[in-house]
Amino acid sequence: MQGPLIDTLARRGVTRRTFLKYCATLASMMALPPSVGRAMAEAMAAAKRPSVIWLPFQECTGCTESITRSHSPTIEGMIFDMVSLDYQETLMAAAGHQAEEARHAAMKENHGKYLLIVDGSIPLGIDGAYSCIGGRSNLDILKEAAEGAAAIVAMGSCASFGGIPKANPNPTGAVSVSDIVKDKPIVNIPGCPPIPVVMTGVLAHYLTFGSLPELDAQGRPKAFFGETIHDRCYRRPFYDQGKFAKTFDDEGARQGWCLFELGCKGPVTHNACATVKWNGGTSWPVESGHGCIGCSEPDFWDGGGFYKALSVPADPLKIGAAAAVAGAAAGVAVSFANRAKKKAAKAAHETTTLDDLEK
Template sequence: MTPSSNRPTYYEELRQKGYSRRDFMKFCTTIAAYMGLQASGAAQVAEALKSNSRVPVIWMHFQECTCCSESFIRSSHPIVADVILDKISLDYTETLMAASGHQAEAAMHKTMEEFPGEYVLCVEGSVPVYEDGVYCCIGGRSAADILQETAAGAKAIIAWGSCACNGCVQAAKPNPTGATPIHKLVKGKPIIKVPGCPPIGEVMAGVLVHLVTFGRVPELDRIGRPKAFYSKRVHDTCYRRPFYDAGLFVESFDDENAQKGYCLYKVGCRGPMTYNACGVTKWNNGTSFPIQSGHGCIGCSEENFWDNGPFYRRITNFPGFGIESNADKIGGVVAGVTAAGIAAHAIGTNLRKKKLIDDLIAEGKESDKELS
């Protein structure tokens, strides 16, 4: 991104805030590693943050719980929060900005007018579309309206968290407010999906730094998630994977196998179908992640994870057959009914087609006689 104004660069801002060059370089190295860049990538990141003036960011909060922001400000390096979330870098975010009311709205409009086609729009939360969007209004306007207005001039849109990516909990059946993910409402803009409830802080920082460093959207997968963080399943990077391949499973949370740290597959772990970086990046400064603390993955970064329950069972409920129904139970019943039907049919055949069968037998016996 070319410095389009006399705004200070990221590096200058940081020095003003009291960070040393050493701190800055540490941050660049850390984030480059998280982004999956090679060793020399750290220099690229440093160069970009030194020469590029900061990218204006508008951060919208719609139907959400702010856990994405919480996760972000707790990412492992303090510069992440300072650089991007602190007021110096964020032009508008209801939750963290000092201004409120009309002043906040003014700040948002100022950014939109001054940097059309340059600012990054971050969206946290889904947008309700039922009843003209009255279920989420900010400053008297519906989230749907605000989204369209802010998206129009955005360089790119980042959909933070599962809410913005797939609707998350509020889009679970029956989705009373018509909670809709961003990609279904905004067309013609690059949208980066960063799902998770919340996404990992380092992943969020990595996506933003990638935008700043390379000036373009990171490589995305088919669903629109950055490949650097979402191309592997939690299962593929899980340290309990050897137990899975060895067929050593926890049968219930209080058994001996659970103590031994066996695979949580049979108690409903969603690791094998969840694409996220939890296994490598982990949480809380790389301390742990759910599976490491003995709980299966609930698949929070996957679409419909909330409807695909129960969390503690391998086979999910089968839609349309009530609670406590799974494909195996239904399949078993169908197979049983089929077997019963066949038995009835077999009996019926012998009764109803008796003459036919008798004729066949008689014919066979006749031929047999002729032979002897």
């Protein structure tokens, strides 16, 4: 297996063996057969570097920082060597008119073939004037760039669902990419920020198979967003035993008990944090002692109540699309119902809370 990507990785201390292992892990995370790991590695190594145009709109640069991990470059960041990143304001050396010219040249040369990555929401208020680049609104630039794109990756919760800029009262009229673009394949990779390896997985899939991976009802890759945080959380046995931390520094917290009563939104949040973790698999929020705040679900900020326990099934947290929340809440409801039976129960129509069950 040879190619410019392998040479580049080698120069950065990533051996061919490490790269193969990484691709095998990636394939397994995406529930693909083990043989696909090698095929992915070969496809990535051999692929003609596709043109990628990355447009940062109304955002905080957290998504770019998450992917590139500039404080500690990782294989996920280096994987960008497998694409020709023709425009990314934060990373490119060019500025001003030179940068705009580079984007237009790449769009013209690769019309119909380039991958468009967008992070940040798109403000529609006062004709899009809240966020402009080179005197043009984000809306205008997005429409122009989307027209010649083969596919679009909405990176992060702002591009996927509007994110924090769209939170009530949404002063800029922020919307998501899919609110604007209706005629292109779009994959949402939400998270505030998104997990780097999810981006790598989507890119690897695109380069290997020439298509986007299978998506869920929210346009997210099923391989990474198919389960809730709660489904795979290592604190789940404590949840099932009814052992809950009541404060962040009580004995339960010290024992690593479930953070549900401290507001964890893991039961209604679809993401891969519990399995993939963060910072190269070092840890993740729940492992660090803080509940999930639901950052990869639509309108998570407006759901609020980050330290308020979910109340199910009568009052599920208003985050996520109705179907996703209903599905997740139903799962929680089953668990609650089982516990409720053991506790000899409440009427089925009542709001069931943990406090109720503990009585």
